[in-house]
């Protein structure tokens with residue numbers, strides 16, 4: 001922390017002069033003499049307290065008559081006029097009492113700069129110059145200094161606290177006939193320089209005949225300029241001065257404008273209650289009002305210096321000395337996919353390479369960490385020369401997580417990890433930076449199966465063995481898979497019911513049916529007769545191994561774990577399909593599928609054949625169906641009978657031939673002629 005005290009800080013010329021006058025008065029005071037100040041000599045409570053302790057009384061104008069009346073040779077009275085002066089009427093009162101009583105006197109400590117404004121006011125009053133002058137003052141109307149010097153102007157006078165207030169008065173023509181009058185323009189000695197300059201611009205634009213007196217004290221100017229400069233380059237500004245001090249208040253506002261962390265104190269012990277942060281307040285500036293005693297400034301400086309030294313010592317002490325093997329916590333200050341940098345609160349910077357964070361090379365550090373994250377790590381090596389401590393997060397994680405892994409065996413917990421490596425005899429699963437070996441027999445991959453397929457997969461497993469005092473952990477994926485299958489199986493048997501549909505996979509086939517895996521380690525069997533409505537000789541005519549099919553439960557025995565499944569459904573029943581599409585009298589395009597001596601069988605829809613009796617094949621008598629028909633021939637036939645019970649259909653070609661003949665015979669000759677001709 002660097003502390004800068006402003007060059008122009010503390011008692012100004014006028015205040016020092018007043019304080020010295022009081023000091024002299026106290027030293028030269030006769031026994032019993034009463035030394036008083038008319039109001040506070042200066043605006044600083046620390047100073048005033050000290051004066052009170054030395055017997056100095058602070059009196060008001062109303063106390064003067066009694067003081068003057070009581071002043072005697074044994075108890076003379078001396079009244080000091082403060083640095084910022086008093087109104088002319090008060091001065092006249094003092095003069096009168098002093099002339100009337102030789103044991104009453106007053107000492108004028110009015111600052112010469114203030115006295116000068118008193119003179120300006122009095123010498124520019126209308127009667128003194130023989131002109132219609134008006135006194136315009138920039139300052140605080142209630143400040144004793146302003147009240148003092150405006151009282152010397154015997155004419156119309158106005159006090160403005162800001163340039164805007166002056167402009168407003170001009171706009172509203174508050175000052176009657178200003179353009180015909182002569183403004184006398186002055187300022188309180190401690191008025192804000194910037195506001196004064198703005199006021200001058202406003203005045204000069206409107207009044208060409210103004211008499212301008214720049215009465216701002218040069219001490220004030222310098223202090224304000226220096227405060228502004230310091231505030232622009234410092235992190236913390238401390239303004240020291242009395243709460244009633246006008247020039248201190250202005251210093252405070254100037255500093256605040258440039259430095260948000262500005263504090264206003266009257267004495268050093270107030271620093272204890274201020275929120276001074278040595279980390280962010282590296283550059284501290286100290287300014288002080290014109291009425292601040294030098295020792296108060298020195299005390300503040302000393303307190304701040306001690307604070308800085310203590311902090312430096314604390315900081316030095318707090319900077320950890322790192323040793324190899326320590327476990328430390330740091331905060332991420334930089335992150336790339338190659339490494340992390342950590343602030344360890346130590347003299348060295350912590351660095352963790354990617355390989356010291358995880359064995360999973362697919363992980364991106366920039367996605368895992370962000371600036372400010374707290375990271376616990378193990379110190380591998382410290383190099384004071386390079387200013388770097390090499391760290392390992394993996395080591396800490398591994399130690400910590402290894403305990404969790406050991407505990408997981410006892411609690412039979414299911415863990416989740418990623419298969420990162422295929423090794424001889426099994427695979428390596430990484431879980432929270434700990435490597436767990438899963439033997440091939442525990443991977444769930446069938447014997448002679450390809451374990452490579454597991455690489456990169458996230459798997460669930462259990463710890464089945466801990467070796468070498470916790471250094472080696474053996475896991476099993478198969479155990480978890482088996483337990484999960486068992487749970488699914490239990491759930492299956494608890495919910496199975498006749499008629500319930502399942503989607504399963506044809507697992508194997510025999511000559512009498514197909515076995516279907518219902519997806520939870522439970523198989524059911526579809527008998528050949530349940531596979532198709534048609535008569536089939538082998539299940540392979542309908543399904544193949546690996547087919548995914550929808551089946552339903554025809555019956556089951558939960559104890560013997562047997563399930564009879566159905567595959568064919570009423571919706572796929574050929575008789576139902578036929579019935580929903582055909583009726584007696586309909587004509588169907590049928591295919592001749594077999595021939596018998598008594599007739600021919602023809603397929604109407606898949607799975608439903610009809611008989612065309614030999615007598616229904618032609619209009620004339622035939623010896624055998626093959627005289628007219630041949631296998632595979634598609635012919636139109638009329639459905640002449642349906643036996644629902646026996647599921648038999650009678651067809652007739654002859655019926656159609658007769659209908660055609662009858663229609664032809666019924667046709668008029670001329671319509672039939674072309675046919676005849678042909």
Ligand code: SF4
Pocket residue numbers: 012013014015083084111112113114189190217218219220290
């Ligand atoms: S600030 Fe200026 S005007 Fe006021 S007392 Fe000090 S020297 Fe005098």
